[in-house]
Amino acid sequence: MERMPLERKVLNENGRIAAELRGRFAEHDVLCLNLISSPGSGKTSLLERTLESFAPGERVAVLTGDIQTENDARRLARFGFPVKQITTGGTCHLDARMIERALSDWRLEDIDLLLIENVGNLVCPSSYDLGEAAKIVVLSVTEGEDKPLKYPSIFFKSELLVLNKTDLLPYVPFDIDAAEKNARQVHGNMEIVRVSCVTREGLQEWLDWLRRKRAAPQAAAVSASTNP
Amino acid sequence: MHEMGIANSILESVRAEARRFPGGHICKVGVRVGELSGVNPEAMTFCFEALVRGTDLEPLGLDVEYCLRRHECRDCGQPFIVDREGMECPECGSLDSRFIGGDELELIYLEVDDGAHAAGA
Numbered sequence: 001m002e003r004m005p006l007e008r009k010v011l012n013e014n015g016r017i018a019a020e021l022r023g024r025f026a027e028h029d030v031l032c033l034n035l036i037s038s039p040g041s042g043k044t045s046l047l048e049r050t051l052e053s054f055a056p057g058e059r060v061a062v063l064t065g066d067i068q069t070e071n072d073a074r075r076l077a078r079f080g081f082p083v084k085q086i087t088t089g090g091t092c093h094l095d096a097r098m099i100e101r102a103l104s105d106w107r108l109e110d111i112d113l114l115l116i117e118n119v120g121n122l123v124c125p126s127s128y129d130l131g132e133a134a135k136i137v138v139l140s141v142t143e144g145e146d147k148p149l150k151y152p153s154i155f156f157k158s159e160l161l162v163l164n165k166t167d168l169l170p171y172v173p174f175d176i177d178a179a180e181k182n183a184r185q186v187h188g189n190m191e192i193v194r195v196s197c198v199t200r201e202g203l204q205e206w207l208d209w210l211r212r213k214r215a216a217p218q219a220a221a222v223s224a225s226t227n228p
Numbered sequence: 229m230h231e232m233g234i235a236n237s238i239l240e241s242v243r244a245e246a247r248r249f250p251g252g253h254i255c256k257v258g259v260r261v262g263e264l265s266g267v268n269p270e271a272m273t274f275c276f277e278a279l280v281r282g283t284d285l286e287p288l289g290l291d292v293e294y295c296l297r298r299h300e301c302r303d304c305g306q307p308f309i310v311d312r313e314g315m316e317c318p319e320c321g322s323l324d325s326r327f328i329g330g331d332e333l334e335l336i337y338l339e340v341d342d343g344a345h346a347a348g349a
Binding site for chain 2: 001002003004005006007008009010011012013014091092093095123124126127128152153154156157185188
C-alpha cells in the first residue's frame with residue numbers, strides 16, 4: 001500500500017473556470033459581484049432598486065439564478081438592461097461553468113458591471129467561486145440576528161453585508177446591532193449597509209459602495225483572493 | 229445540500245488519478261474540509277459512499293480531516309483556533325489577528341494498492 005500526496009482543491013475544475021472568468025473580467029474591465037442570501041431576503045428587490053437608479057445606456061448586466069421559473073429575469077428586464085435567467089433545474093447554487101455558459105453570447109466589451117444573483121441559499125453558493133470580484137451577502141431583518149454565527153462561511157467570504165428590509169424593524173424582534181456584531185465576529189472588517197427597498201432608506205449608501213467599487217480598476221481584483 | 233456535487237468532484241479526481249496507476253487500485257482518498265468551507269463532512273461522506281457503491285471504484289474509503297478556523301496573532305505571532313466567543317489571542321489578549329486557515333476543501337492523498345499485496349481496503 002502506497003500513500004501518494006495530492007495537494008489540490010476538490011473543486012479544481014470549478015476553480016479553473018472561475019480563474020478564467022476572472023481573467024476575462026479584468027481584461028474587459030468588468031466588475032462582477034455575486035449576491036448571496038437565503039430565499040426571500042430581497043436580492044431581487046435590491047437589484048430592482050439598483051437598476052432603476054442607473055441611467056439608460058449604463059453598461060450593466062444581470063445574471064439571475066433560480067431552481068425554476070423565469071420570474072426574476074422578467075422582474076429585472078423591465079429596466080432595459082440585459083438580463084438572463086439561469087435555471088439550475090434543482091441545483092442549489094450557481095457554479096462557474098453556468099456563468100461561462102450564460103455569458104457565451106454576451107460581449108464583455110459592452111459590460112462594465114455584471115451583477116449575479118445566486119440561488120437563494122446561505123450554504124452551498126459559498127463553496128463556488130464564480131470569478132467575481134466580491135461576494136455580497138444579503139440578510140433581512142425578518143431572519144434571525146444570529147444567522148452570521150449559524151452560517152459563518154458565507155459571512156466570512158463576503159466583502160459586504162446588506163441588512164435589508166429595515167422598514168420592518170418596528171414589527172419584528174430583530175436586534176440589528178447584535179446582527180452587525182455577530183457579522184463582525186465572523187468577519188472582523190466586514191462592510192455593512194442598512195437598506196430598505198420599500199422606503200429606499202439607506203439605498204444611497206449601497207449605491208455609493210457600488211460606485212466606489214466600480215471606480216477601482218478591475219485588474220486589481222485578479223490578484224485578490226476570494227477570501228478576506 | 230451540495231455535498232453530492234462535492235463527493236462527485238472527489239470521485240472525478242480519483243478516476244483521473246487512477247489512470248496514473250494502471251493495474252493498481254485506489255483504496256482510500258484523504259480530503260481536508262474546513263469549518264468555513266460550507267461543506268458538511270457527514271453529508272459528504274454519505275453521498276460519497278452512495279456514489280461509490282456498486283461501481284468499479286469499490287472498495288474505496290474516504291478519510292476526512294476536519295479543520296477548525298485558525299488565526300495568527302499580529303502582535304505576538306501566536307497561531308490559535310478561533311472559537312465562538314471571540315477572536316482574542318489566547319497568548320497576549322490582542323484582538324488583532326489574521327486568518328490563516330479553516331476554509332479548506334482539498335484532496336490531500338490517495339492510498340494506492342499496487343497489486344503486490346492482496347487487494348482490500
